[in-house]
Each structure stands twice: as C-alpha cells, then as structure tokens.
Amino acid sequence: MEVEVVTAAEGAGPLGPGRVAAGVAIVDVARGLLAEALSLAQLAPSNSNIQPWRLFIVEGERMKRLREALRQEVHSNPRELAPLPASFRAHRRELGALVYGAMGVARDDEAGRARAAQRNYEFFGAPTAGILCMHRDLGLVDAVGVGMYLQTLILGLTARGIGTVEGNVSFFDTAVDPVSG
Numbered sequence: 769m770e771v772e773v774v775t776a777a778e779g780a781g782p783l784g785p786g787r788v789a790a791g792v793a794i795v796d797v798a799r800g801l802l803a804e805a806l807s808l809a810q811l812a813p814s815n816s817n818i819q820p821w822r823l824f825i826v827e828g829e830r831m832k833r834l835r836e837a838l839r840q841e842v843h844s845n846p847r848e849l850a851p852l853p854a855s856f857r858a859h860r861r862e863l864g865a866l867v868y869g870a871m872g873v874a875r876d877d878e879a880g881r882a883r884a885a886q887r888n889y890e891f892f893g894a895p896t897a898g899i900l901c902m903h904r905d906l907g908l909v910d911a912v913g914v915g916m917y918l919q920t921l922i923l924g925l926t927a928r929g930i931g932t933v934e935g936n937v938s939f940f941d942t943a944v945d946p947v948s949g
Contacts (some may be wrong), residue, residue, distance in 0.1 A: 801925075801928040801929075801930060802825075802925070802930070804924065804928060805921055805924030805925045805927075805928055805930070806823075806921065806924075808920060808921075808924040809917050809918075809920040809921035809924055810917075811920065812913065812916040812917040812919075812920045813913060813916060814910065814913030814914075814916070814917070815909045815910050815912075815913055818910070818913075819913070819917075820902045820903065820906050820910045820913060820914060821900055821901065821902055821913070821914045821917050821918075822900075822901045822902070823898055823899070823900050823901075823921075824898065824899045824901070825896060825897070825898050826896070826897045826898070826899060827895055827896045827897070831891070831895065831896070831897060834897065835889070835890050835891065838889035838890070838937065839886065839889060839890070842886060842889050867884075868880075868881060868884055871884050888935045889935075889937065891933075891935070892933050894933070898921075899937070900914065900917070900918055902914045918934065922934065
C-alpha cells in the first residue's frame with residue numbers, strides 16, 4: 769500500500785497520467801486514529817493481492833489550492849451525473865429530495881442546487897481530504913478491490929469517531945493532479 773500524507777511543503781504530481789481518483793472529506797483527525805484506520809483498510813482484499821490503490825491525504829495549503837482548482841474546473845467544465853437505468857432513478861430522486869431538502873433547497877431551485885453540489889468539490893469544508901486513485905488500465909475487479917479498501921477505511925474512521933463524506937472527483941483529474949501531491 770502507498771499512502772502519502774501531503775502537506776504544503778511536499779512535492780507535486782502524484783496522480784500523473786493514467787490514474788483516476790475519488791475524494792473523501794475527513795473531519796479534523798488525530799494522526800494516531802488515522803493510522804489505525806489505514807492499517808485496518810490495508811487488510812481489504814484485492815485481485816491477486818495487488819492492492820491497486822494509492823491514497824493521498826491532502827490538507828493545509830494544498831487543500832486550499834485543491835478546492836480552488838476544483839471550483840474553477842467545475843465552473844469551466846460542468847459535468848452531468850452519470851445516467852442511471854430507469855429502475856434506479858427513483859432512488860436518486862428520493863436521496864436528492866432528502867439531502868437538498870435538509871439544506872432548504874427546492875427541486876426547482878437550480879442556483880441553490882448548483883451551490884449545494886459545489887460543496888462536494890470543497891470537501892464540505894473538511895480540513896483533510898483523501899484522494900484515492902487507481903490506474904486507468906485496471907479493470908472492474910480491481911475497482912471492486914479499491915471500493916472494498918475505501919469502505920474499510922471509512923468504516924475504520926467511523927468506528928474511531930471520525931466522520932467522512934465520499935465524493936467523486938474523477939471527472940476533474942486535471943484539477944486534482946497538480947495540487948494533490
């Protein structure tokens with residue numbers, strides 16, 4: 769497993785060509801608890817035990833630059849949610865009504881929905897984010913292994929009282945690349 773804690777003083781470019789990423793916002797975290805959860809997540813199974821993930825923890829000045837880069841990218845190149853089969857669309861609508869409703873945003877409030885969605889790319893104000901990557905050339909079975917790692921990490925953090933929110937920044941890898949490492 770490769771884990772790098774990335775702060776403002778460290779080098780650049782961990783994603784590089786051929787990597788895809790998902791982001792996890794992590795509330796203020798004690799390093800010992802994070803280390804425990806990372807050790808637990810390391811036990812997640814993967815295809816041929818290749819452990820195809822790479823995790824970068826971003827905070828401080830890099831976190832500020834990452835938020836700004838994502839804000840600019842989302843504004844310049846907005847992306848649509850991936851289409852869902854008809855049998856799943858009701859679930860997305862129900863979740864949207866719950867989440868946006870809790871924020872006081874009505875379904876017909878496009879500007880409010882855009883502002884609320886932007887919070888994903890600001891990592892909901894969390895001081896720490898994890899950028900989880902895998903190589904583009906790996907397949908679905910490897911993505912499943914990365915998912916099991918992510919789930920184990922999130923459950924490990926949750927069990928230690930550390931809140932997380934998972935989000936997808938893979939659409940915006942050009943924004944993530946220069947500031948995440």
